[in-house]
Amino acid sequence: MTQPLIAPSLLAADFANLQRDLELVNRSEADYLHFDVMDGVFVPNISFGFPLLEAVRKHCTKPVDVHLMITDPDRYLDAFAEGGASVIHVHYEACPHLHRTLTRIRELGCKAGVALNPHTPISGLVDVLEQIDVILIMSVNPGFGGQSFIPHTLQKIADLKQVLIATQCPALIEVDGGVSLANADALLRAGTDMLVAGNSIFGAKDPLNAIHQLKNSHQPLVA
Ligand code: DX5
Ligand code: ZN
Numbered sequence: 001m002t003q004p005l006i007a008p009s010l011l012a013a014d015f016a017n018l019q020r021d022l023e024l025v026n027r028s029e030a031d032y033l034h035f036d037v038m039d040g041v042f043v044p045n046i047s048f049g050f051p052l053l054e055a056v057r058k059h060c061t062k063p064v065d066v067h068l069m070i071t072d073p074d075r076y077l078d079a080f081a082e083g084g085a086s087v088i089h090v091h092y093e094a095c096p097h098l099h100r101t102l103t104r105i106r107e108l109g110c111k112a113g114v115a116l117n118p119h120t121p122i123s124g125l126v127d128v129l130e131q132i133d134v135i136l137i138m139s140v141n142p143g144f145g146g147q148s149f150i151p152h153t154l155q156k157i158a159d160l161k162q163v164l165i166a167t168q169c170p171a172l173i174e175v176d177g178g179v180s181l182a183n184a185d186a187l188l189r190a191g192t193d194m195l196v197a198g199n200s201i202f203g204a205k206d207p208l209n210a211i212h213q214l215k216n217s218h219q220p221l222v223a
Contacts (some may be wrong), residue, residue: 004184005194006214007032007065007174008207010056011047011145012198021202022059028211032065032086034176034196039070042094043143050083057084065196067115067176069142070094074101081108089113089136092120102131113174117142118150122160129169134194135160140177145198149178154190161191181210184217 008030013021025033035056038047056064063086070076073090074097080088088110095101098114105112114125115136125135137157140147157173164171172193179187180200187195195214204210 002218003215004188004192004218005031005172005174006211007034007194007196008201008211009034009036009145009176009196009198011036012202014202018055019059021207022056024207025211026059026061028208029215030062030211031194033060033062034065034067034198035085036067037070037080038143042071042091043069045143050079053080053083053085063087065089065113065174067113067136067196068094069115074104077101077104077108081105081110085110087111087113087134089115089134091115091117091142092124093117099128099131102128106131106133115142115176118153122156122163126163126167129164129167129171132169132171134172134174136174136176136196137192138177139175139179142177146203147178149180149183154183154186157187157190157192164191179214181213181217184214185219188218 036047038045040046065087066080066085067089071094088105092114102112111133113134113136117138139149139153174194175192176196179195179197201207201210
């Protein structure tokens with residue numbers, strides 16, 4: 001059974017004990033650290049930016065998956081690449097020249113990701129599939145951790161998976177928002193490759209075990 005990639009979301013970590021939480025992620029079966037950047041304009045919240053990325057890079061041994069919830073992300077791509085991002089996700093809704101933006105992310109040596117808000121159809125991606133390494137399906141309205149998973153996401157992922165198969169596109173499907181053990185198996189069955197989880201990891205009594213459980217959440221089908 002294939003295991004999903006797991007990306008704990010730093011937004012739910014204890015910022016007063018950041019080194020402790022980063023070391024926990026280092027010891028865990030997580031594959032990435034998810035890093036949410038919010039500008040207070042594209043989303044109604046402000047999170048963190050370059051100084052924190054710099055501090056995180058000093059202590060985190062996992063590649064960093066940067067999720068830019070900001071307007072005009074092109075202005076900051078170079079800085080996030082220099083800051084050590086492995087994946088840079090821009091929002092479809094924030095990019096009038098998406099092909100150019102994605103091309104630039106790859107030129108900078110990062111994997112190119114596109115995030116779709118819950119109301120954004122997958123059809124807008126068909127002409128840029130060759131430029132995409134990861135598609136980030138938002139399963140909540142972006143801006144805050146700890147929100148409830150939007151169930152329609154499952155159908156959206158299943159539809160996207162069909163498009164990727166039909167076009168032989170190797171892009172990964174990543175899901176972000178309200179992900180937990182309650183929906184992980186269904187998400188993986190629908191075609192998800194990578195699970196982002198904030199509260200269900202850092203809010204758990206035993207975050208290491210929570211990561212282990214998510215990593216092994218794909219249940220074998222019982223005959
Ligand atoms: C929401 C962020 C998410 C958030 C997920 O806008 O993009 O990455 O941290 O948090 P949970 O898993 O708690 O919904
Ligand atoms: Zn995110």
